[in-house]
Amino acid sequence: MSRTLGQRTNGDGFPKAGELIEMTRLEGLDAPQRAISNLLYQHAHDTGRIAEPGAVFEIPMATLRAALSKHESGDRLRASLTGLMRIVVRVAYLDERGGKTEQRVMISGLFRFLDVSAEDLTARATLRYGVAQELRTVLERSQRWGRIKAEVFCAMRSRYAMALYEMLELRRNMDRCLETFTIGRFRELMSVPQDVYRIGFDFQRSVVDTAVLEVNGLSDIGVQIELHRKHARAPFHTVTIAWWRKSPEEMAGAIRERKRSKVGRMARLKGAVETATPRLEAQA
Numbered sequence: 079m080s081r082t083l084g085q086r087t088n089g090d091g092f093p094k095a096g097e098l099i100e101m102t103r104l105e106g107l108d109a110p111q112r113a114i115s116n117l118l119y120q121h122a123h124d125t126g127r128i129a130e131p132g133a134v135f136e137i138p139m140a141t142l143r144a145a146l147s148k149h150e151s152g153d154r155l156r157a158s159l160t161g162l163m164r165i166v167v168r169v170a171y172l173d174e175r176g177g178k179t180e181q182r183v184m185i186s187g188l189f190r191f192l193d194v195s196a197e198d199l200t201a202r203a204t205l206r207y208g209v210a211q212e213l214r215t216v217l218e219r220s221q222r223w224g225r226i227k228a229e230v231f232c233a234m235r236s237r238y239a240m241a242l243y244e245m246l247e248l249r250r251n252m253d254r255c256l257e258t259f260t261i262g263r264f265r266e267l268m269s270v271p272q273d274v275y276r277i278g279f280d281f282q283r284s285v286v287d288t289a290v291l292e293v294n295g296l297s298d299i300g301v302q303i304e305l306h307r308k309h310a311r312a313p314f315h316t317v318t319i320a321w322w323r324k325s326p327e328e329m330a331g332a333i334r335e336r337k338r339s340k341v342g343r344m345a346r347l348k349g350a351v352e353t354a355t356p357r358l359e360a361q362a
Contacts, residue, residue: 099223099248109240118142300324
């Protein structure tokens with residue numbers, strides 16, 4: 079059994095394999111779909127059978143509806159589930175066979191199937207599903223993970239914030255707390271389509287600023303991001319991320335905000351961020 083599969087869900091969240099956190103081609107998923115996929119993977123992991131060949135899992139539809147909104151219709155939830163089945167991802171992993179280690183890339187769907195109760199708004203309605211068989215190979219070999227909290231990603235509205243949150247949780251216990259990416263790699267990890275937000279200002283405002291705002295306001299970790307370019311008219315070429323553990327007071331504030339209504343949340347978070355102290359020095 080891999081070290082990831084040997085971990086249990088605890089107060090810090092469920093252990094999501096690093097290979098799944100860093101998988102790419104998730105641009106087609108919106109925020110509710112990302113939340114739903116995490117809930118399904120957490121439920122499968124907690125059964126202890128996620129790597130079992132042909133395993134079928136069952137979860138109440140009410141649990142999934144909580145990832146969207148209490149006011150979402152059954153049609154909206156079904157549409158979100160249908161969208162999950164259309165996604166084909168790329169997952170990088172290490173294959174160790176015959177004493178040799180090879181870097182490989184798995185191309186796979188997220189789930190084998192989704193089987194929904196005909197009346198999905200009833201109290202007894204459930205979703206039966208299976209994790210993609212190909213991903214089982216990756217999970218069986220996974221040696222690294224990030225602990226992801228359902229109450230955090232379900233509180234987020236931005237899919238980019240969810241992606242950044244998972245990236246940071248995967249790196250939480252690293253010896254360093256600063257990492258630089260090429261802009262192309264950063265866009266991949268954040269699931270930003272290559273043909274959108276090509277202008278630097280748009281990318282900063284719509285992706286980076288939004289993600290940082292929600293991660294700082296709702297999660298247990300603080301983050302600051304700097305985009306770098308060679309001169310004022312050049313495109314961004316690298317991205318530096320700095321992260322840190324929040325103080326007990328900061329963590330308490332995030333918990334309070336997660337318990338509040340999403341209505342007016344962005345305005346509240348902007349007010350809180352304005353008083354935050356920058357922790358990342360600008361780099362050339």
